[in-house]
């Protein structure tokens with residue numbers, strides 16, 4: 001018999017694509033979706049790392065499938081290759097780069113690369129998958145954004161502009177497709193220990209302590225903080241939640 005929690009949160013029979021699923025927050029979200037029953041497609045540039053994560057997930061012949069696609073989402077030809085899939089029910093856009101030179105020295109190239117990977121790729125993948133989700137009457141888009149979508153924060157530059165755009169794109173997607181069963185929501189992390197933030201924050205104990213103090217829960221984020229919100233926003237339980245940004249930041253943005 002299907003349990004009550006399974007009815008609310010179970011993802012059996014769904015297929016989730018998670019960009020950036022080979023590391024940090026994306027890996028934690030992909031793992032959670034897989035454990036909730038979804039087949040998972042992991043997308044990132046580094047094939048060897050994708051294979052490691054896929055191997056860590058696969059747990060038996062009757063378990064959901066895991067596939068990997070090595071692709072550079074800043075490259076339109078690679079995005080087009082990823083977008084050929086026709087079976088995606090849940091799209092998680094977690095892949096991003098964070099190159100943040102001071103505004104005075106922000107080059108066109110860094111701007112173009114950042115917008116391509118962090119904003120245009122989520123747009124293109126949404127355009128590729130959401131109409132088919134809408135046709136099937138069910139779908140979920142989860143866009144991983146940032147505090148910097150809402151506030152300036154240490155050379156926000158192109159990164160903050162791209163993340164602000166992604167919050168706007170989330171609303172546009174919600175407006176377009178929610179009436180046909182496809183929700184789109186954003187998740188805004190606080191300061192989370194991942195390879196992205198290791199060189200800029202977590203190699204400096206003073207910064208680690210200052211950020212932890214500012215969070216209401218008294219600590220910085222860890223990737224596993226994103227397991228529950230991923231399953232919730234990917235599941236039937238969140239059917240009436242759309243166009244929103246969920247701050248999973250320990251109260252950092254509210255302090």
Ligand SMILES: NC(=O)c1ccc[n+]([C@@H]2O[C@H](COP(=O)([O-])OP(=O)(O)OC[C@H]3O[C@@H](n4cnc5c(N)ncnc54)[C@H](OP(=O)(O)O)[C@@H]3O)[C@@H](O)[C@H]2O)c1
Nearest residue numbers: 020022023024025044045046072073095096191192194196
């Ligand atoms: N960590 C934080 O404190 C924090 C705070 C706010 C928001 N975020 C957001 O959370 C998301 C995940 O960040 P994270 O901290 O988990 O970073 P992470 O550990 O560095 O993971 C980034 C992932 O994206 C992939 N990726 C990067 N550029 C790509 C590209 N051009 N094409 C395809 N894949 C690409 C990486 O794999 P490859 O390098 O192999 O491609 C990796 O799987 C990002 O959207 C980030 O902006 C993080």
